[in-house]
Amino acid sequence: MKILALVFAARRDETSKTLQMTKELCGMIGRRCEDAAFEILTMSELPVQACVGCKTCFLEGFCPQDGEDGMAELRRKVIDCDALIAATPVYMCSVSGWCKIFLDRCARWCHVFELLGKPGLVLSVTGASGAERAADYLSECLEVMGCAVAARLPLQKLGEGLVIGGEEARTAMESAAEALLDAVEHPEQYLSERAETQFRGIRQNYRSLETFRLLMGQSCSDEINTFRERGLMGCASLREALQKKGKTES
Numbered sequence: 001m002k003i004l005a006l007v008f009a010a011r012r013d014e015t016s017k018t019l020q021m022t023k024e025l026c027g028m029i030g031r032r033c034e035d036a037a038f039e040i041l042t043m044s045e046l047p048v049q050a051c052v053g054c055k056t057c058f059l060e061g062f063c064p065q066d067g068e069d070g071m072a073e074l075r076r077k078v079i080d081c082d083a084l085i086a087a088t089p090v091y092m093c094s095v096s097g098w099c100k101i102f103l104d105r106c107a108r109w110c111h112v113f114e115l116l117g118k119p120g121l122v123l124s125v126t127g128a129s130g131a132e133r134a135a136d137y138l139s140e141c142l143e144v145m146g147c148a149v150a151a152r153l154p155l156q157k158l159g160e161g162l163v164i165g166g167e168e169a170r171t172a173m174e175s176a177a178e179a180l181l182d183a184v185e186h187p188e189q190y191l192s193e194r195a196e197t198q199f200r201g202i203r204q205n206y207r208s209l210e211t212f213r214l215l216m217g218q219s220c221s222d223e224i225n226t227f228r229e230r231g232l233m234g235c236a237s238l239r240e241a242l243q244k245k246g247k248t249e250s
């Protein structure tokens, strides 16, 4: 089983707490699952440029920038892995710039539910504040791409909450490791209500847009065509789409 950990920290050496905690978490998962193989990537290894806002990904299904940086390889790795860990340090009350840039470049994925049923785990590390907010934001972004986020770990160095080195943080990490492995077996149990809401909204929009365009004799954008090709137009919920996907793949 391939587990990919994306660490959105600027520091890639052992001084990074985000990297340290990610490694510790991988150790906990590895002790529970013998056949887990980990790849831990920091963004300075596969740098990604900021989105230029051209919307080619929505309209034509590809990113013109993918040939110029590490994003194409990163996409392949995210799509290929069996479970994804996304870890960010807290910068200015939120996720790091590295993390935001990566998410912006994945914007198309939340229109076509590219990560439908992919088990995920979110980790954030802060000095003293903002870990909850960063973890929740990162989790929401993955959820609306269809990811089955099994656990969120908002960790901090100081203050109240899951303080690194403390018993509570350790227990939360052990539970999160357990939950991620459970999500590999039962991803449908981790699809969130906000992902379902996103799915219903997009499906309704795409249905209307498709009808309108057909009436006008116009072609549809790539994301609408992809949504249809994936059988999502005919699904009443994301859960149903995941069940159908499971049947096609097995």
Ligand SMILES: Cc1cc2nc3c(=O)[nH]c(=O)nc-3n(C[C@H](O)[C@H](O)[C@H](O)COP(=O)(O)O)c2cc1C
Pocket: 009, 010, 011, 015, 016, 017, 018, 019, 089, 090, 091, 092, 093, 094, 125, 126, 127, 128, 129, 130
């Ligand atoms: C640019 C920057 C912004 C930061 N903003 C916050 C913040 O808003 N709140 C906070 O408690 N800590 C903040 N910190 C501290 C980091 O969250 C903390 O040092 C964390 O461990 C950094 O991750 P790293 O150890 O993986 O590099 C900030 C650090 C940096 C470099």
